[in-house]
Amino acid sequence: MKAAKLGLILLALASLPAVAAPGLYIQGDAAYAKLKIKDDGGSTSNNGFAPRxxxxxxxxxxxxxxxxxxxxxxxxxxxxxxxxxxxxxxxFNSIGVSAFYDFDVHPQLKPYVGARLGVNRVDAKDYYESASSQSSYSYRKTKTGIGALAGVGFNVTDNVTLDAGYRYNYWGKFDEAKLHTHEASIGVRVKF
Incomplete structure (x- = not known):
């Protein structure tokens, strides 16, 4: 009987939400990003690796x-x-500020949602050469955009979390072109 009570108490304690200790963290992510550009002439995309x-x-x-x-x-x-x-x-580069809410569904597994405000930069250089002339053109523009995030973190230890997530960013309108990205990422978060 005592073993059954002890088992129930341990089960109840294990199911209580864990309160994470506050602290500074650093996170590195490897993402696959699809950057889509839409204008009156149609749309193009740039797919590839995007470290964060x-x-x-x-x-x-x-x-x-x-x-x-x-x-x-x-x-x-x-x-x-x-x-x-x-x-x-x-x-293409982006610097952003994000806010996250971690759902406390399990001490080790925490889904999250978030919002992001980003400062996005497009920097283009074009060179033209012919038998009679040479020219170059540069374009650099920065816009503010917004985004949404969702994912799940798996706590390996109290200070190390594996992260898998999705991020959508609307970059803004650059001249006549609208830019946005869809990103899937995996990463590691280390809290100090």
């Missing part, structure tokens, strides 16, 4: 906040005809 680094604070009450930097795949292009050659590249 975040520094944040876990407030200990299921609320976190973080600042992140993401570098997206550089788009390179080149076109040659019998008369001329054009080539260039476009870089």
């Amino acid at each position: 680094l975040s520094v944040g604070y876990d407030f200990g009450n299921n609320i976190r906040a973080a600042v992140d930097y993401t570098h997206y795949k550089t788009e390179k292009y080149s076109e040659t005809t019998d008369y001329d050659h054009e080539h260039g590249k476009v870089k």
